[in-house]
Amino acid sequence: MATSYNSPKFNPFDPQNAIEFVNSNTSTKLREIVSQMLTLKDRAVKILEEAKRDAQLHQAICNMVKRPGCIFYFYRNDESKLVASIVSPSEWGEICPYASFFGAFQLQYDQSWLPVEQLDNKTSRQMEIDSLVDRLRDKPTLFNALTDND
Numbered sequence: 001m002a003t004s005y006n007s008p009k010f011n012p013f014d015p016q017n018a019i020e021f022v023n024s025n026t027s028t029k030l031r032e033i034v035s036q037m038l039t040l041k042d043r044a045v046k047i048l049e050e051a052k053r054d055a056q057l058h059q060a061i062c063n064m065v066k067r068p069g070c071i072f073y074f075y076r077n078d079e080s081k082l083v084a085s086i087v088s089p090s091e092w093g094e095i096c097p098y099a100s101f102f103g104a105f106q107l108q109y110d111q112s113w114l115p116v117e118q119l120d121n122k123t124s125r126q127m128e129i130d131s132l133v134d135r136l137r138d139k140p141t142l143f144n145a146l147t148d149n150d
Helices: 016-059 089-095 118-123 124-140 142-147
Strands: 073-077 080-084 100-107 113-115
Touching: 016 080, 073 124, 113 118, 113 142
Parallel strands: none
Antiparallel strands: 073 080, 073 100, 100 113
């Protein structure tokens, strides 16, 4: 009969087992850090792509004042240059004077552009913040903007 004293068992005091534990823990921690690094890299790439797109949209031909909160429709003209418009493709119908439709975006208060497909993804908290920003722009006194309900 084998007893617990003479059966091959894990011995936490065995130096080899301790080294295996250290190696295992180190690998686990390094995997976590590498995973975070890859996530940050992906996020950085996305931020850079959005910044490039935002700069491109800001450089579009535009004959109007761009106000945050408004939706703009971007088209390519015959020379492949971007043109900003407040007229949607459906409003133009078949008489659209542009070569192609690029996309619809809402100008944000931080001057970034949000694709209209993502407007529904805004949280109620984001909408509350946007509402307060609108009120702050109309009434510069912070206290009035936060407490006045008219």
